[in-house]
Amino acid sequence: MANKRFLLGMLVITLVFGMVLTGCTTFQASGLQMSLYINGQKYEKVGNFSEKEWTNKFLGWGTNGGTLFNLSSNATDPKVRDAIEKNIKKYGGDAAIDVKIKYGSNPLHWILTWITIGIWVPGTVTVTGTVVKAVN
Secondary structure, rough: HHHHHHHHHHHHHHHHEEEEEEHHHEEEEEEEEEEEOOOOOOOEEEEEEEEEEEEEEEOEOEEEEHHHHOOOOOHHHHHHHHHHHHHHHHHOEEEEEEEEEEEEEHHHHHHHHHHHHOOOEEEEEEEEEEEEEEOO
């Protein structure tokens, strides 16, 4: 009997530990480009940018994990696109190259997710890159 309790306890500890570790993961993509047609043209760098935005997902599990029925899976999409377009206009460029997108969480996000039992899953998306302008 004690052996079964021990095994059940170890299983529970393993599952909890696994959930905590998967909740700490981040998403990152790099080397992306957003522009009109720029390949084959010479271009010059006109500025670098780094934007950090708070995002909200709903009905998720873990911290920054998936979402139930994929409800708010595109929560970061408009914020990323807006950040890139805003900086292209700000620097008077034609494109953004070497774009890096990183999505993650911090202890405040974890606490808010746990308090709301996964109904609200906040996170932070960071977008960095280089704005370029075509040269004739």
